[in-house]
Amino acid sequence: MTKHLPNGVKQDSPATMPPTPTYPHPMRVLSVLSLKGGVGKTSVTLGLASAAHASGLRTLVIDLDPQANSTVVLDPQRVQFTSNDVLADGRSGIMEQAIVRSGWGDNISLVASERALEHRAVPEGDGNVRLRVTMQGLEGYDLILIDTPPALGELTRNALTASDQGLVVTEPSLFALQGAQQALDAMSIIRDTNLRLQVAGIVVNRVRPTSSEHRYRMAELALAYGDMLWQPPLPDRAVLQQAAGACTPVHAWRTQAGREVARIFDTYLELVLAAQVEPKPLRPVS
Numbered sequence: 001m002t003k004h005l006p007n008g009v010k011q012d013s014p015a016t017m018p019p020t021p022t023y024p025h026p027m028r029v030l031s032v033l034s035l036k037g038g039v040g041k042t043s044v045t046l047g048l049a050s051a052a053h054a055s056g057l058r059t060l061v062i063d064l065d066p067q068a069n070s071t072v073v074l075d076p077q078r079v080q081f082t083s084n085d086v087l088a089d090g091r092s093g094i095m096e097q098a099i100v101r102s103g104w105g106d107n108i109s110l111v112a113s114e115r116a117l118e119h120r121a122v123p124e125g126d127g128n129v130r131l132r133v134t135m136q137g138l139e140g141y142d143l144i145l146i147d148t149p150p151a152l153g154e155l156t157r158n159a160l161t162a163s164d165q166g167l168v169v170t171e172p173s174l175f176a177l178q179g180a181q182q183a184l185d186a187m188s189i190i191r192d193t194n195l196r197l198q199v200a201g202i203v204v205n206r207v208r209p210t211s212s213e214h215r216y217r218m219a220e221l222a223l224a225y226g227d228m229l230w231q232p233p234l235p236d237r238a239v240l241q242q243a244a245g246a247c248t249p250v251h252a253w254r255t256q257a258g259r260e261v262a263r264i265f266d267t268y269l270e271l272v273l274a275a276q277v278e279p280k281p282l283r284p285v286s
Ligand SMILES: Nc1ncnc2c1ncn2[C@@H]1O[C@H](COP(=O)(O)OP(=O)(O)OP(=O)(O)O)[C@@H](O)[C@H]1O
Pocket: 034, 036, 037, 038, 039, 040, 041, 042, 043, 044, 065, 067, 069, 148, 149, 150, 205, 206, 207, 234, 235, 236, 237, 238, 239, 240, 241, 244
């Protein structure tokens, strides 16, 4: 069987090729964001990529964080251009040229990041559309995931302007409510110009049900956000660190904790795919 890879190359499928997805759906772009650093944006992005990989979905991860954590874990072989180069160039459709195959396999591609992205000033005056313009004409993917930096600044706003869905990640801590609310507020501002943007939901990460503080914060979040909280919450599991450290999808970890976390990300992926998105490719914002 001949398969069309995301980069347009045709390749004969070996017997080990992941299964074809069983549900038809339009390409969708999801940004993962949070106000605070270290709450699990990259882990959730990679967990979703891992679930997509296991389902055989053609997936592109755009690393828009200068820390380049997703890039490291996705382990690409040779990176020529990064998201920093793409934003510096800014031309319509230029992102295609920065896409590389990840070390996870053919169906997970990557636009890598680099430290220099930190100093990239994305012009404010352009309505945050710069990234979106560079993504024009992208096709051949079921899912595009954007990992964002730990701030709601211009990189995150560019990510949201290019997205169909925004997924907020938070921890069950004192500032969880405030952080989640600020991320939701940032999305509602972007929605003024990007009408496609929907709130995918809120993932509460690193939950320890034995902690009374966590139970209290979970109840507080449930009261404020109800159904927006994705169930089940993501528990605190070292396997997420182990999988990232080994540059592998968490679905490759056949331990009890690995299977538990993989099942949760499968559920999350279903939630992403269940949302209705406009079946049109990205177009410039007029
Ligand atoms: N559920 C979890 N259980 C255990 N460790 C976790 C969990 N989620 C994240 N971690 C670990 O916490 C650290 C921070 O997570 P991660 O890098 O995903 O956060 P982030 O929000 O992307 O951070 P940054 O804002 O710096 O980009 C990592 O070492 C990660 O492996």
